[in-house]
Amino acid sequence: YRFMALFSHFYLVCAIFIFQTSPSQNLGANRPDRALHSIRICFFLCLSSISVLGIPTYFFAEKLMGLFTSDVNAIQFGVETMRTMLPLYIFQSINQIYSNASRGFGHSQMVMVLSLTGMIICRQIFLLVSFQISPAIQNVYLCFPVGGGCSACFVWVYFQLVKKRSID
16 A cells, blocks of 8 residues: 555655746746746646646545555555545645745745754654644654645745745
């Protein structure tokens, strides 16, 4: 089941990374109008890719997992993991698009710190708190969308501040 999860996740991550470079290139070329337009296009492309790959994966997860194992427990665990991890890609899209746009303004170090804070520190805090409330394995794979969401929020807020200072 891990192979199928990695296989579907690989293509989602590739799609996100392909679309993210345009805003930073336009900002580097001193074209903020095109950069802001590119951000909207990147979101459309990322959400389209996530929808085209993620929705079928979500609804056909049992059948997909059944291709690799007949163990009912492994299939159930794999399905639950895949369905829990899918929202991570929306957050990862936000994080990557705004991270690269901020880098186009020349702000790479703070973006790295904010991304690491969300993906590592917030995730560890979530694990610490969630295991105190309910020590379950689901907390481990639920921490990825939580960390990704925190990281996306931090980077988005930072981009808004940088954009305001750089464009306005």
